[in-house]
Amino acid sequence: MPEGINGDLSGIDFHLDVSGLFSEESYQRDLDQIFRKSWLAVGHDYDIPNAGDFRTRTIPGLNYNILVVRGKDDRVRAFHNICRHRGNMLVCKEKGSSRQGFSCGYHGWTYNIDGSVRGITDRDQFPPYGNEALGLKEIRCEVRHSFIFINFDAEAASLDDWLAELAPDNLYEGFFHSFEKTNLYSATIQCNWNIVMDAFSEAYHTLFVHKNTATDYLGGDDNKMRHVPAMDIMDLHARHSVAANPSHKWADTETLAYRHTNRAFPSFDSNSEGLPPGLDFGNLQNWAFDIVKFFPNLILLTGRDWFIEGYAWPSAADETIYEWNIYHRTPKTYGERVAQEFSYVIGREIACEDLFLLERQQQALQSEAVTDYFLSFQELVVAHHYRSRNRMFDKAEG
Ligand code: FES
Numbered sequence: 001m002p003e004g005i006n007g008d009l010s011g012i013d014f015h016l017d018v019s020g021l022f023s024e025e026s027y028q029r030d031l032d033q034i035f036r037k038s039w040l041a042v043g044h045d046y047d048i049p050n051a052g053d054f055r056t057r058t059i060p061g062l063n064y065n066i067l068v069v070r071g072k073d074d075r076v077r078a079f080h081n082i083c084r085h086r087g088n089m090l091v092c093k094e095k096g097s098s099r100q101g102f103s104c105g106y107h108g109w110t111y112n113i114d115g116s117v118r119g120i121t122d123r124d125q126f127p128p129y130g131n132e133a134l135g136l137k138e139i140r141c142e143v144r145h146s147f148i149f150i151n152f153d154a155e156a157a158s159l160d161d162w163l164a165e166l167a168p169d170n171l172y173e174g175f176f177h178s179f180e181k182t183n184l185y186s187a188t189i190q191c192n193w194n195i196v197m198d199a200f201s202e203a204y205h206t207l208f209v210h211k212n213t214a215t216d217y218l219g220g221d222d223n224k225m226r227h228v229p230a231m232d233i234m235d236l237h238a239r240h241s242v243a244a245n246p247s248h249k250w251a252d253t254e255t256l257a258y259r260h261t262n263r264a265f266p267s268f269d270s271n272s273e274g275l276p277p278g279l280d281f282g283n284l285q286n287w288a289f290d291i292v293k294f295f296p297n298l299i300l301l302t303g304r305d306w307f308i309e310g311y312a313w314p315s316a317a318d319e320t321i322y323e324w325n326i327y328h329r330t331p332k333t334y335g336e337r338v339a340q341e342f343s344y345v346i347g348r349e350i351a352c353e354d355l356f357l358l359e360r361q362q363q364a365l366q367s368e369a370v371t372d373y374f375l376s377f378q379e380l381v382v383a384h385h386y387r388s389r390n391r392m393f394d395k396a397e398g
């Protein structure tokens with residue numbers, strides 16, 4: 001086992017059995033025992049800064065549409081976006097602001113932004129239903145590190161328990177709030193969500209899959225196979241810190257793009273000075289960036305001047321909606337703007353390389369001609385994903 005690994009590795013299998021992973025039954029189990037019971041990140045609180053600001057979004061697979069809104073008390077709440085009269089979709093816009101609340105387009109019932117019912121048209125014609133029963137159906141919702149987390153399970157443990165080592169507020173203090181959302185991509189890919197998570201959980205493949213895009217940024221002469229120097233294995237989540245190649249050769253385009261400003265993904269400035277303690281947690285000499293895996297479906301890449309989130313939302317046994325969001329700080333000069341555009345273009349190319357590969361892997365594996373993986377220690381976070389899955393199944397099935 002390589003150095004730099006922290007955590008309890010019990011129950012992690014490197015010779016991993018993936019038989020049945022692509023079946024309808026396994027997909028339903030993932031939805032019922034993982035996605036219905038996990039804290040899921042669904043956006044950032046800074047996207048809804050003022051009372052009445054809201055977002056709606058679907059949760060693929062579960063077929064929920066949710067409404068997330070900031071209240072007058074500054075609390076962020078989440079609701080099923082469904083009118084309590086006869087179930088019309090209440091808010092049809094993806095985002096907006098309404099301090100007065102929401103009005104249903106079907107028969108005109110109105111709701112306050114805390115979800116309570118405000119007005120029922122032609123109320124005299126209804127039996128005396130109590131107002132408490134008529135409020136929007138609330139979903140558990142909490143904010144940590146700017147991420148809005150929701151949980152559909154009323155019995156689930158608290159978010160702090162769920163995040164465990166990743167919960168302390170100072171870990172990323174101010175970091176995520178210092179960025180503006182600048183580029184969002186979404187793709188529907190024909191593969192199971194678990195293998196999407198696998199692809200973004202190790203650096204081993206980058207040497208091959210991304211040889212033309214993410215060239216020689218990682219590793220270096222002393223670390224030719226791009227071994228990861230620091231990994232934290234937690235109960236359900238994991239993080240690893242990736243090492244930069246100190247002898248990276250600058251391509252002409254890159255030299256041009258970063259002439260006037262800081263580097264951005266897949267390039268990076270190694271210096272982690274002044275960043276909150278959650279970043280460069282392994283205190284590397286040549287830090288590139290960290291990869292934090294929030295179980296079940298968020299992979300977060302954090303660099304000095306950028307961060308990227310990749311969400312794998314299962315939408316069928318063999319289909320995943322992949323969201324890939326790249327964040328930079330607001331550019332102050334044209335030079336910074338050019339650098340960021342360069343980073344988006346390369347970032348998108350890199351993600352596409354992974355996604356194309358995954359559709360082929362799905363085709364091969366769903367035949368079940370091969371039903372096991374032979375993983376290396378560098379793929380510990382891949383193996384760990386399946387332990388986390390099993391832990392959720394064990395909890396759900398008692
Ligand atoms: S369904 Fe909303 S008011 Fe009737």
Ligand SMILES: [Fe+2]
Binds near residue numbers: 200205206210354
């Ligand atoms: Fe990749």
